[in-house]
Amino acid sequence: MMRLPGLFAAAALALGVAAGPAVAQERGAPPPQGDYWNTCRNVSTVGYGPNAVMTAQCQDRYGRWTNTSLRVGNCTYISNIDGQLQCRSGGGGGGSWNGGNQGGGRPPYAQPQATLFSGLNFTGQNFETTREYSNLPSYFNDRALSLRVARGMAWEVCSDANFRGNCQVIDRDVPDLRRFGLGFAISSLRPMDGQGGGYPTYPPYPPAPPPPPPWGGGGGGGGGFRPSTLLMYPSVDFQGPAFETRSEYSNLPRQFNDKAHSLRIVGGGAWEVCVDANFRGRCQVFDRDAPDLHRFGLAEAITSVRQVR
Structure with a gap:
């Protein structure tokens, strides 16, 4: 009779595992909390403390699965931003290993600043922002010839309103936007990681397209849109x-x-x-x-x- 509590506990644990959500494939520290669970899979961790690394496959804005890794450090909340894991709270998390600064990273709440200039080489009138504009004010719409972005930040700039037309992701100063076909052409812009102004309003994730065959060709137009x-x-x-x-x-x-x-x-x-x-x-x-x-x-x-x- 004394063994019944242990049997009940074991049964409850088994039921909890069967009914609960999928867990990470832990090989190190437990993964931090975050909303990445909604759009990531095959989450695993390696190591402990400041050197702990989390890896996963996450969906980008078009629903494609991409491999991503992040030095977790002291991160307490992680998000999937366009297919890349990013630390949103806590310190010392380090940068993403997919284009970020390894071991360094940006402060979790740094203000993403972009400045448009009416002249080449950052001259003339300027328009400064830390937030998304789906349609720039008329006095600076289609008026920029150069652009500065804050160090470590990335911005998407587009030739048409609502982030359409010729779009480019820019993560450094551009003294002449004509090199990108964007001279006197920028109508909308937004920070790419959602900091300082909310996440970019990407469409819902469509189903992931099938993987391309080994010769590099594809199969159809992917998920969520009509092939052209x-x-x-x-x-x-x-x-x-x-x-x-x-x-x-x-x-x-x-x-x-x-x-x-x-x-x-x-x-x-x-x-x-x-x-x-x-x-x-x-x-x-x-x-x-x-x-x-x-x-x-x-x-x-x-x-x-x-x-x-």
């Missing part, structure tokens, strides 16, 4: 034999790698094009035809492409 067609031409103004795709390519075929001078999008949607394989290096999102990629610094430079909406 991308045409890339070896000459300006859509001249010459076109390379046509409705699929993602992490590395274009050799005969059309670094060859495009113009591009067309048929059937709506938007495509991301990047200068390096696996969607690395400088990337740009197009939702309309581009008769001359020289304007965007992308002539004879595109290596990977994918539809993003």
Whole structure:
């Protein structure tokens, strides 16, 4: 009879494990709390104390699963920001290992500051903000020629209102926005990590697309949007034999790698094009035809492409 409490406890523990949510694959310290559980999977931890590291696969704004790691340190709350784990409270957490400063990181509540200038090289009138603008005031809409961003911060700037058109993510000072095709063209901007003004209002996560086959081609347009067609031409103004795709390519075929001078999008949607394989290096999102990629610094430079909406 004295063993019954122990049996009841064991039964209760078994039921709790069966009914409770999925737990992290702990190999070190328990993972911190956070809302990343809603959009991350395969969470695991390695190590303890300041050197503890948490790894996971998290969905970005388009629903794609990406590998991400974060030196947890003293973080007490973690979020998934566009596919990257980020420490939102606590100190000494360190930076993300996916483009952040390893071992350093930014203060968890640093104000993300961006300053637009009407002249080149940060001259002329200026417009300073620490928050998102879906449509800049008329006196500074389509007026900027240069841009400064606070150290360690990243901002998305777009040529149209509501974060549409030609969009670029910028994490450093830009003395001449014409290099990005954004001179006298910025209409909306927002901090990319949501600090200082709330999280960016991304659409709900669509289902994750299937993984691309090993040769780098894709399968359809992904989840959450209707597939469209991308045409890339070896000459300006859509001249010459076109390379046509409705699929993602992490590395274009050799005969059309670094060859495009113009591009067309048929059937709506938007495509991301990047200068390096696996969607690395400088990337740009197009939702309309581009008769001359020289304007965007992308002539004879595109290596990977994918539809993003």
